[in-house]
Amino acid sequence: MLRTHNNVTNLTAHAADVQVNQHITARDHRRQHILTGAVSAVFISAWLSVSLGSYDWQWSAIWQYLTAEDAAPRHVAMQWYVLWDLRLPRTLMAICVGALLGMAGCAMQGLVRNPLADPGLIGISGGAAAAAATSMAILPLYWPGITPFATVIAAFCGALLTVAMVLHMARRAHGIAVGTLILAGVAINALTGTVIGAISYLADDDALRQISYWTMGSLAGANWLQVAILSSCLAISASVFWHCRSALNLFALGEQDAAYQGLNVKRYKNLLLWTVAFAVALATALCGIIGFIGLVIPHICRNLVGVDQRFLMPASGILGSVLLVLSDCVSRSLFSPLEIPIGIITSAVGAPFFLYLLYQQRGRIDD
Secondary structure, three states: OHHHHHHHHHHHHHHHHHHHHHHHHHHHHHHHHHHHHHHHHHHHHHHHHHHOOOOOOOHHHHHHHHHOOOOOOHHHHHHHHHHHHHHHHHHHHHHHHHHHHHHHHHHHHHHHOOOOOOHHHHOHHHHHHHHHHHHHHOHHHHOOOOOOHHHHHHHHHHHHHHHHHHHHHHEEOOEEOHHHHHHHHHHHHHHHHHHHHHHHHHOOHHHHHHHHHHHOOOOOOOOHHHHHHHHHHHHHHHHHHHHOHHHHHHHOOOHHHHHHOOOOHHHHHHHHHHHHHHHHHHHHHHHOOOOOHHHHHHHHHHHHHOOOHHHHHHHHHHHHHHHHHHHHHHHHHOOOOOOOOHHHHHHHHHHHHHHHHHHHOHHHHHO
């Protein structure tokens, strides 16, 4: 009788295990289908980006340019120039920047265990903006022949410098204190905001216009060199984030529990923070301040694929690319031939959507 009871219990437990495994498999398949659909959305949005604009081009003209034995007609050469030198680099740049910001936001939220975290929280955007404003308004007075690329270098160095300051303030014997990290980032952002305000007040009209346009973000002026730099940065950053996917899952349990599981908390925290800083600093230096991608996209992806970083991290990168490419399409097409800074578009889309997410999840966040 006892043996029969044990057999029934074992069969029940086995059936429960099979049901759980089937549920996990179905969930993973659903996540994979979502990722596949997101990748398809990248290609569709990229097609829209190279197709839309104030200047129309046709595939027949592009084919005529590629197959011409002699010099192509002027209108055909112009269409090739618009496609190859203007729209295609800009589209690829939007894909890279959106992916970098999306993954950096996902890593930052996972690291500090706060869904309201953003890469700009540790002063990256503020430091880049302060350095860029200085290079636009102050350096030309003492170095008249300075090139525009100096603004990119200054913004990148300023972003990394502020991150180094924030990390130095937050460093303790046991590692980096997350609470101090956030408070130091808030203080640095306030300081850099003061610097930007003072420089804007003293700058002339041309420099003030450049500063205002840069702080609102733009993909104008994208070229193949910038695409090569950003794609290399994307490959490195994505590799690091993928390497840290298990560590980020353990961070969700808390740093102490993650350490009990055998995770080197100090090492992974430093690695993730510097990778986030490097990725966002380069994207900000080349494109200006583009807000809400790193904040909103991980929220959307968390609702779609869950909290497992094996799916959440790639989904954040892919959907970040889609959102930025579509935002760039809107910025170029809404009042064509005028172009709206892309930071305005992302903020206009991101802020209401984020408020909606907060309203939906207010009970869970308050708890």
